[in-house]
Amino acid sequence: MTDLPGTIDREDGDSGGRWIYxxxxxxxxxxxxxxxxxxIIVDHTGVPDAFRGQNVGLALAQRMVADMRAEGLRVIALCPFVKAQARKHPEWADVIE
Incomplete structure (x- = not known):
């Protein structure tokens, strides 16, 4: 996983949630x-300008993939960023449709 100084947490509810860096x-x-x-349907990745170029989006995607693997869930990527990352990471094909 990408090494960042902050933390990535997950907020999970009945109908959805989010990963937050x-x-x-x-x-x-x-x-x-x-x-x-x-x-699950991943629909949005938002990274403020302050984090641009630090691979924060990638770190969020890596955490999402790890969590979904651990939980045995599949992902439908509606988010353009996640779709693009899935193309770059064929090893995520077991999680992202």
């Missing part, structure tokens, strides 16, 4: 919605 009072996020018991 926090550092120096600034947040980046990747949001998702649940689609039944076996899938």
């Amino acid at each position: 926090r550092h120096a009072g600034i947040e980046a996020e990747m949001t998702y919605s649940r689609l039944g018991q076996t899938k």
Whole structure:
């Protein structure tokens, strides 16, 4: 995983949630919605300008993939960033449709 000075946490609810990277009072996020018991839809990745070029989006995607692997869930990527990263990371094909 990408080595960043902040932390990535996950907020998970009945209908969806988000992964949040926090550092120096600034947040980046990747949001998702649940689609039944076996899938989620990742619909947005937002990275503030303060984090640009630091691979924060990639770190969020890596955490999402790791969590979904651990939980045995599949991902439908509606987020353009996640779609692009999935093309660059064929090893994520077991998680991202």
